[in-house]
Structures are given as C-alpha cells and as structure tokens.
Amino acid sequence: MKTVATGRFREKLKRGLLVMGLKSNLLRNATLKQVEKALYDYLVVENPECRPRQVQRLRFQAMKNLLHAGARGARRGFIADKPLESLADTFVDKFVLADTEKIRAFAAFYGFDPPSFLVVSPTENCNLRCLGCYAGDRSHRAASLEAAVFRRLLREKTEAWGSHFTVISGGEPFLYRSAGWDLLDVIAENADNYFLVFTNGTLIGEALAERMAELGNVTPAISVEGFEEDTDARRGSGTHQRILHAMKCLRQAGVPFGISVTATRDNAERILSDRFLDFYFEEHGAAYGWIFQYMPIGRDASFDRLVTPEQRLWMLERELQVLEKKGYFYVDFWNGGVLSLGCIAAGRAGGYLHVDWHGNIAPCVFFPYHVDNVYDLYARGRTLSDALKSPLFVHIRRWQAEYGYNQPPERVRNLFLPCPIRDHYAEARAIIGATEARPINAEAGRSAEDVEYMRCFMEYDRRLEELLDPVWEREVRLDETG
Structure with a gap:
C-alpha cells in the first residue's frame, strides 16, 4: 500500500509509541485502538486518493489485521524485541508514511x-x-x-x-x-x-x-x-x-x-x-x-x-x-x-x-x-x-x-x-x-x-x-x- 501521508496522520502514528504499546500487556489494547482509528480516519474518512469507499474499507481491514498479527505475535512471545521494533519502523516510518522527499525528487526527474x-x-x-x-x-x-x-x-x-x-x-x-x-x-x-x-x-x-x-x-x-x-x-x-x-x-x-x-x-x-x-x-x-x-x-x-x-x-x-x-x-x-x-x-x-x-x-x-x-x-x-x-x-x-x-x-x-x-x-x-x-x-x-x-x-x-x-x-x- 503506497501512502504519502498527511502531517496529521504522521503525528498520530508514532513508531516509538507503537513499539512500546505492542510490547506492553497493559498498553497493547489502547495502542491498537489508537492506531486503528488513525488508519481508518486516513484511509476511509479522508480518502485522499479518492478511491471507491468499499475498496478503502477493505484496505483498512487488511492493514488492521496485519497490525493485530504483530500484536498477537508479541503477546504470545513469538516476536522478539528487535524484530518487533524493525516491523514497527517499516510499518510506520518507511512504508505507510513513505519517504516523501525522495519520491518527489524521483517524480520531478522522471515524470x-x-x-x-x-x-x-x-x-x-x-x-x-x-x-x-x-x-x-x-x-x-x-x-x-x-x-x-x-x-x-x-x-x-x-x-x-x-x-x-x-x-x-x-x-x-x-x-x-x-x-x-x-x-x-x-x-x-x-x-x-x-x-x-x-x-x-x-x-x-x-x-x-x-x-x-x-x-x-x-x-x-x-x-x-x-x-x-x-x-x-x-x-x-x-x-x-x-x-x-x-x-x-x-x-x-x-x-x-x-x-x-x-x-x-x-x-x-x-x-x-x-x-x-x-x-x-x-x-x-x-x-x-x-x-x-x-x-x-x-x-x-x-x-x-x-x-x-x-x-x-x-x-x-x-x-x-x-x-x-x-x-x-x-x-x-x-x-x-x-x-x-x-x-x-x-x-x-x-x-x-x-x-x-x-x-x-x-x-x-x-x-x-x-x-x-x-x-x-x-x-x-x-x-x-x-x-x-x-x-x-x-x-x-x-x-x-x-x-x-x-x-x-x-x-x-x-x-x-x-x-x-x-x-x-x-x-x-x-x-x-x-x-x-x-x-x-x-x-x-x-x-x-x-x-x-x-x-x-x-x-x-x-x-x-x-x-x-x-x-x-x-x-x-x-x-x-x-
């Protein structure tokens, strides 16, 4: 999923908070709800790419399931700290949010x-x-x-x-x-x-x-x-x-x-x-x-x-x-x-x-x-x-x-x-x-x-x-x- 996210969405999704929340049995559910809401608001409510609404709902559901898979693995002890941190880093900073500066530079050069x-x-x-x-x-x-x-x-x-x-x-x-x-x-x-x-x-x-x-x-x-x-x-x-x-x-x-x-x-x-x-x-x-x-x-x-x-x-x-x-x-x-x-x-x-x-x-x-x-x-x-x-x-x-x-x-x-x-x-x-x-x-x-x-x-x-x-x-x- 390619997403060059808005500033508000970036502010809501903090990698450090996501890692801490997924690791903690006390914070996990609250963290999941916060990230889910940010994803839903961005993909379905804001829908900046103007995609069909049901398509966006299905995309949100898939991202939600992937997020919960990480939480489930952390809860069961199947994902160690370093892999969990790397997953969150990729999920938030590198893939969902994207490297906008390089994307824009590439687009300016290649069209x-x-x-x-x-x-x-x-x-x-x-x-x-x-x-x-x-x-x-x-x-x-x-x-x-x-x-x-x-x-x-x-x-x-x-x-x-x-x-x-x-x-x-x-x-x-x-x-x-x-x-x-x-x-x-x-x-x-x-x-x-x-x-x-x-x-x-x-x-x-x-x-x-x-x-x-x-x-x-x-x-x-x-x-x-x-x-x-x-x-x-x-x-x-x-x-x-x-x-x-x-x-x-x-x-x-x-x-x-x-x-x-x-x-x-x-x-x-x-x-x-x-x-x-x-x-x-x-x-x-x-x-x-x-x-x-x-x-x-x-x-x-x-x-x-x-x-x-x-x-x-x-x-x-x-x-x-x-x-x-x-x-x-x-x-x-x-x-x-x-x-x-x-x-x-x-x-x-x-x-x-x-x-x-x-x-x-x-x-x-x-x-x-x-x-x-x-x-x-x-x-x-x-x-x-x-x-x-x-x-x-x-x-x-x-x-x-x-x-x-x-x-x-x-x-x-x-x-x-x-x-x-x-x-x-x-x-x-x-x-x-x-x-x-x-x-x-x-x-x-x-x-x-x-x-x-x-x-x-x-x-x-x-x-x-x-x-x-x-x-x-x-x-x-x-x-x-x-």
Missing part, C-alpha cells in the same frame, strides 16, 4: 512516481523440484546474481525510490552464495530495509533462525500446499515435517514468519478451511499468509491444476469472510486486487518490478517477459530506474491506469480481476507483441507461441468475468452509487 519495492530472485538454485514452479526447469546449471550487482540493486532502489521494503524470491533464497556473500550478509548490509523472503523453509534450523532474529529486519514466508499430504505430494516426501521444524525454530528465536500457499484445483477449498487457518495461524504461529493461485507458466505447466472459475468465485467470497470475520492477514494476489488498487507490476507507484538470477528485469514474477537486463544497463552506464521507461513497462502502466488505478471511483473496473497476464491474457499478449518483449525462460517462450494456450486462457478469462463482475457490482459498485 512519474517510483515503485514502492523491489522483488529480487538472486539465485535459481533450489534443493526441491516442485511441480509447476513458476521459475521453470532448473535441470541445467543454476545461475545466481553477482553479489556486487545484487547489492547495487538494493542501494539504488533505496536511494532513488525512497524504498525500504524488499521481497526476495527464488529458487531457494537461502542457498544464495556469491563472492563470499550469502543472503543474510546482504540483508545485514541493508539494515534500513525490511525483507520478506519467500522460502521452502527446509534450510531453516536453530542457527539460521537465531541469525535472522539478530538482524531483526527479515521475515520468511514458508511455502505450504495444505497439510502434510498436499505439501509432500508437490514438494517431496518429508518436506512438511521439515517445515514444521523451521516454524518451531522461528517461534523460539522470535522471528515473525508467514505462509505462502499455491492454490490449485485440488486444494483450493482446503487452504481456506477453518482447520487449515487454525493449524498455521493459531497452532504454529504464522503472522500472515499469501495465496498465489497456480499459474500455468513454469515447470510441467498445465491448465488442469488451475483453479476453476467457479472455485475462484468461491475463494473470493471465502477470502472476504476470512479478512473481515476471522481477522487474519491472508491475502490472495489475484482476488485481493482491491487491497493494492489493482495490478502492481511494471514499477507502478505502490508496486514493484522483478529482477531474476540472470539480471532480467520483468514486470512481475508471474509475467515472465523482459526488455531490459540489469547487466546490460550497468554496462551502458544506466541504472535500474531506466528499466521503468522500457516500452513493456510503459504499456503495462498505461493499461493499469486505464483499468482503474488513475480513474475516478465510478470508472474503476473490477479489481477482483486485476492481473493482465492472468485475468486479461489477450491484452497481455498484445502488449508482449507490441513491445517485442522476450521470454525469460523456455517455458514462457513456448506459451507465447502456443495458439491453444492462448485459447484456453481467453476462455478462462471470459468465464471469470461472468462470475466475478456481479461480485464487484455487489461489493463495491453498489456501495459507490447507492
């Missing part, structure tokens, strides 16, 4: 606002071989970003964009090694950033968890597919038990962690069941969760694993219930498009771009096409920010603006269908063709040339519109007009 964060996949190396992984086939020699390039990317985006949040994906990030640097070495060097690391969790033991606790500015999101049977079926026998051990080590060290779940046709209902939520959020202490609906773009890609349009409708209605009634921060990157005001790819304000292990700069981890490569940019004396001006990124941001991001409330299109490459595939293919974007792997190359692949996606999208447009009208449009 548009910078992204809010960067996603880096520093290594292709992985110790698992999960079916359908978006990263594709790693049977060949795994590549990794050079440490000097990885470190330069982080400093550039922090200094140029005023961005203090970084997402690390993979491959398996904790296998990263380059010139004597590992992932936590890089994270330690960037203490002014908070890092969300998507990991399979199998490498996390007591020593690694303690090291993360000492740094304080990192949270791992551990991949699960459901319970033991589901997870082991996709990720390999014994994986789930190793994951539960990792969660235990993280709880004991006081490192906040979450779960990352791939929704498929086989597990869609299970991963939103009360039993599943209680197991991970209550029994094992997860603070948050992300749902990534399976995308047929990676290894052994198949439309047979894609959630059906009918399942997606059910998931959306259940996710809204979980958000508002269960109080968990458990967000679906597609159905949850209202929370980010639509697609956040291609370096949109409030959004991000993705750099992979080869240095290819893609709009999104699920949009595997590129024009620029960071090594090429650096060789020409350019910077990461120059990739934002590529035709591919400009076309996608134009589509985002026309779809709803820069539109008045009454003209915002269905944000439950926010994704160009998943929910509007024909438009994404047109953009790829018009900009001559190149695939970042062989799987993406094959799908771009496959007529049957395009037909399947277009039929899928047509059915999604039939089912989800009425929900948008009921949940958001009716509220706006009535």
